[in-house]
Amino acid sequence: MKNFISIKDIPSIDKALEVAKKVKHDRFAYKDLGINKTMILIFFNSSLRTRLSTQKAAMNLGMNTMVLNVNQDGWKLESELGVIMDGDKPEHLKEAIPVIGSYCDIIGVRAFASLDDKEADYQERIIQQFIDYAGVPVVSMEAATRHPLQSFADLITIEEHKKTARPKVVLTWAPHPRPLPQAVANSFVEWMKETDYELVVTHPKGYELADHFMEGVTVEYDQKKAFEGADFIYAKNWSAYNDYGQILSKDRSWCVDTEKMGLTNDAKFMHCLPVRRNMIVSDSVIDSKNSIVIEEAANREISAQAVLKMILEDL
Numbered sequence: 001m002k003n004f005i006s007i008k009d010i011p012s013i014d015k016a017l018e019v020a021k022k023v024k025h026d027r028f029a030y031k032d033l034g035i036n037k038t039m040i041l042i043f044f045n046s047s048l049r050t051r052l053s054t055q056k057a058a059m060n061l062g063m064n065t066m067v068l069n070v071n072q073d074g075w076k077l078e079s080e081l082g083v084i085m086d087g088d089k090p091e092h093l094k095e096a097i098p099v100i101g102s103y104c105d106i107i108g109v110r111a112f113a114s115l116d117d118k119e120a121d122y123q124e125r126i127i128q129q130f131i132d133y134a135g136v137p138v139v140s141m142e143a144a145t146r147h148p149l150q151s152f153a154d155l156i157t158i159e160e161h162k163k164t165a166r167p168k169v170v171l172t173w174a175p176h177p178r179p180l181p182q183a184v185a186n187s188f189v190e191w192m193k194e195t196d197y198e199l200v201v202t203h204p205k206g207y208e209l210a211d212h213f214m215e216g217v218t219v220e221y222d223q224k225k226a227f228e229g230a231d232f233i234y235a236k237n238w239s240a241y242n243d244y245g246q247i248l249s250k251d252r253s254w255c256v257d258t259e260k261m262g263l264t265n266d267a268k269f270m271h272c273l274p275v276r277r278n279m280i281v282s283d284s285v286i287d288s289k290n291s292i293v294i295e296e297a298a299n300r301e302i303s304a305q306a307v308l309k310m311i312l313e314d315l
């Protein structure tokens, strides 16, 4: 595997799950694979899980790791092409990326959507520049339109908890005070579509995700109806795609609560975290025995290690 930007980069879901299982069984069994190899993790945005789990995964494989928080530790980086650089950004990605690439064997990048330039976001202009100029494999640690390490961890978690071959998995929008990217939702849909699961997406009108992610996916605008018989409830806020980056609703009746969970088939509750309690999900649900958010986050180490292992094997 060369880069890891979306589900299209893995050989197959079955193969990825098989690698994840091996890694989880003994995460230190492949310590020789990364010896004298270095991974640099670049963050344009905040992170708790991605930063720690990816660094840990690289260390489990014997790699050295370095972290750069752009905007805090380093120069602000310009990503627009052809601009006159007379503003507050002293360095362009076109120099910064190959320089970073010269110091390492794998680059991880976190660069959220701007939410003001739909075209630039959906063309993945930042991560694409890393792919074009790095000269080494690039791993998305959440880019503008996808968060594949998260979706892979979500898949592992569902596989570990499912009680039937074809569980009903519901992705529900929930309210949030700030406009958030569509990346987690897009990516979750993209990965779930590749499984045999029954997938239903529920959100208020106006929150439709991009057509190319949603092709063939069932949308149910009635949240309670969507929850009926669900085995997994995956909550996430996202801002509007069509009315790009806008908050169209803060309707707290969409918060996942005990009453709605009562409509499900004793569903497990999932969220990628960080989560706003009593906006996205009630305390009673996230603190219940059906909440698997901590295991889900723990599986981020496994998904990252499986991905890095597959990349190292092809270096």
Ligand SMILES: NCCC[C@H](NC(=O)CCC(=O)O)C(=O)O
Residues within 6 Å of the ligand: 142, 178, 180, 181, 183, 184, 237, 272, 273, 274, 276
């Ligand atoms: N990495 C997982 C989620 C990251 C990001 N959430 C956030 O920015 C939440 C911030 C807040 O709650 O203010 C998102 O939705 O894409």
Ligand SMILES: NC(=O)OP(=O)(O)O
Residues within 6 Å of the ligand: 046, 047, 048, 049, 050, 051, 142, 150, 272, 273, 274
């Ligand atoms: N779920 C996730 O990616 O968390 P962080 O934003 O803390 O990395």
